[in-house]
Amino acid sequence: MPNRQNSLNQYKQVDVGAKINDASPHRLIQMLFERFLQEVSLAKTLIERKDFGKKAAHIAKAHSIVVGLQTSLETDSGYEISDNLEALYVYVGELLLEANTRNDADKLDEAAQLIGQIKSGWDGIRPESTADLPGTIRSGDLSVGV
Numbered sequence: 001m002p003n004r005q006n007s008l009n010q011y012k013q014v015d016v017g018a019k020i021n022d023a024s025p026h027r028l029i030q031m032l033f034e035r036f037l038q039e040v041s042l043a044k045t046l047i048e049r050k051d052f053g054k055k056a057a058h059i060a061k062a063h064s065i066v067v068g069l070q071t072s073l074e075t076d077s078g079y080e081i082s083d084n085l086e087a088l089y090v091y092v093g094e095l096l097l098e099a100n101t102r103n104d105a106d107k108l109d110e111a112a113q114l115i116g117q118i119k120s121g122w123d124g125i126r127p128e129s130t131a132d133l134p135g136t137i138r139s140g141d142l143s144v145g146v
Contacts, residue, residue: 026127029069033119036065040096040112044105052103059100062111066093088114 023031039062046055070089075082092111099107 024127026122026125029122030119032065032069033115033122036062036115037112037119039065040108040115043099044108044112047099047103047105047108055103056100059096059108063093063096066096066115085118088118 039058043055043058043062046052046058066089070086070093073082073086073089075086092114095107095111095114098104099111
């Protein structure tokens with residue numbers, strides 16, 4: 001008989017895959033922001049529990065999301081927003097690395113606050129108005145797993 005937890009994990013993977021396949025580029029970015037915040041929250045809880053091994057795995061996932069967001073920017077577009085977002089993502093990546101090496105929950109809070117502000121602004125945009133917005137992720141450029 002298959003392990004119940006393994007079955008649940010497989011179902012979750014299929015469910016996430018279906019959500020990704022059906023999502024607009026706007027929604028995909030929202031999903032990345034949401035997952036980033038979840039990973040940071042889990043990492044913070046694990047720091048408080050002194051479970052540093054598992055903490056590192058969640059910070060690594062959050063860092064992967066930030067790198068994916070950063071590398072998917074249209075930085076060659078000449079728009080200031082692209083440059084600003086790239087600088088922000090670099091800074092958030094540095095916060096995550098510092099939080100990981102120092103087990104510093106305050107650095108995780110700062111990273112979550114910054115991405116939360118970007119997410120809040122993104123959530124306020126109508127999805128149909130992001131198709132050609134400079135500095136956003138190009139369709140087909142999302143290689144980060146959610």
